[in-house]
Every structure is written in structure tokens, then in C-alpha cells.
Amino acid sequence: xxxxxxxxxxxxxxxxxxxxxxxxxxxxxxxxxxxxxxxxxxxxxxxxxxxxxxxxxxxxxxxxxxxxxxxxxxxxxxxxxxxxxxxxxxxxxxxxxxxxxxxxxxxxxxxxxxxxxxxxxxxxx
Numbered sequence: 001x002x003x004x005x006x007x008x009x010x011x012x013x014x015x016x017x018x019x020x021x022x023x024x025x026x027x028x029x030x031x032x033x034x035x036x037x038x039x040x041x042x043x044x045x046x047x048x049x050x051x052x053x054x055x056x057x058x059x060x061x062x063x064x065x066x067x068x069x070x071x072x073x074x075x076x077x078x079x080x081x082x083x084x085x086x087x088x089x090x091x092x093x094x095x096x097x098x099x100x101x102x103x104x105x106x107x108x109x110x111x112x113x114x115x116x117x118x119x120x121x122x123x124x125x
Contacts, residue, residue, distance in 0.1 A: 031056055037087060092106035
């Protein structure tokens with residue numbers, strides 16, 4: 001159910017509140033339980049939520065690594081991978097009318113996935 005196009009916005013905003021209050025695990029669980037997987041024909045229209053979910057997963061995994069909690073870090077990675085695997089198409093591969101916005105969101109998604117997985121190719125800040 002999309003509530004006239006605002007379901008995604010509400011889902012992201014709520015997760016951002018959890019992140020801002022220092023609760024990355026709760027944000028990730030929020031996304032994981034509320035992301036509505038669209039039909040394959042509409043997969044590109046809802047993929048922006050994946051970038052926000054990847055950010056929550058990266059925050060959760062980073063917080064776990066900071067406390068040397070490898071189990072929680074692996075759990076965050078697994079939850080993100082599950083969301084990506086359940087998506088009906090490879091994210092950000094279908095060209096949309098808002099190509100520039102899509103490219104920006106894809107770059108953010110790729111960066112957050114790399115940070116979540118602690119890949120050596122991630123950019124240094």
C-alpha cells in the first residue's frame with residue numbers, strides 16, 4: 001500500500017529519526033520489516049529506498065565494527081544483502097526519466113554498500 005505516494009517517504013523519514021538518535025540497528029530493522037518489494041515492472045521506481053536502507057546498514061555495521069562486535073556487523077551485512085537479493089531487478093540498472101538523480105542515488109547506494117561490507121575500495125573520508 002503506497003498511501004498516495006508517501007509510504008516510502010514516511011519509511012525513510014522514520015529510519016532517519018532512528019539514525020539521528022543513535023539507533024542504527026533499529027533503523028535497519030525498520031527498513032527490513034517495511035520495505036515493500038515492487039513488481040519487476042516497477043522496480044526502478046522504488047529503488048531510491050534501497051540507498052537509504054544501505055545507509056542504515058552501513059551505520060549499523062560501522063557501529064558494530066567500532067565495538068568489535070563482528071556478529072552484529074555480519075548481521076547488518078546479511079540484512080542488506082537480503083533486501084538487495086529480494087529486489088526484483090538489479091538496483092539502478094533500468095534507466096529512469098530522472099537519470100541524473102538516479103545516478104546520484106546509485107553512487108550513494110554503491111558507497112554505502114561498500115561501507116557496510118567494509119570493502120577496501122570504499123573512499124577514504
